[in-house]
Amino acid sequence: MQWILSLILGMIAMFGLLEKAGMFYGWQQLILPFIGAWDLHTAVFGEGKGWYCLLPFLITILSIFYPLIALLLLLWHIIFSFALAKAFGETKVFALILIFLPLIGMIILGWNKSEYYGPVEGLFEIFR
Numbered sequence: 001m002q003w004i005l006s007l008i009l010g011m012i013a014m015f016g017l018l019e020k021a022g023m024f025y026g027w028q029q030l031i032l033p034f035i036g037a038w039d040l041h042t043a044v045f046g047e048g049k050g051w052y053c054l055l056p057f058l059i060t061i062l063s064i065f066y067p068l069i070a071l072l073l074l075l076w077h078i079i080f081s082f083a084l085a086k087a088f089g090e091t092k093v094f095a096l097i098l099i100f101l102p103l104i105g106m107i108i109l110g111w112n113k114s115e116y117y118g119p120v121e122g123l124f125e126i127f128r
Helices: 002-020 033-045 050-065 067-087 092-100 102-111
Strands: none
Touching: 002 033, 002 102, 033 050, 033 067, 050 067, 067 092, 067 102, 092 102
């Protein structure tokens, strides 16, 4: 039962984020997770960089053979949370909310009054 609630809340959060970024074009983004993730990564990192959403999947596959590589998932989650907060004009404190409470943070980010400022310039510029 909780997974249904998480799924619905995730769809609400994704709709709010993609709508605010001007990239929402249909229900497919909400139902098919890969399409929504690709578009969200494109909104955060820029055109042509939607493939960044493949990194967590590749890291997961590699971590089957090398368990310490799973720490890269944590690193990627932190980088993506800071980039998402910066793309929508939020502070580094809000990025911490996205790190520790991602679903709640994404709902707040998608439905609060913040604006979408565009993709972040460099992958590691997000920490400035």
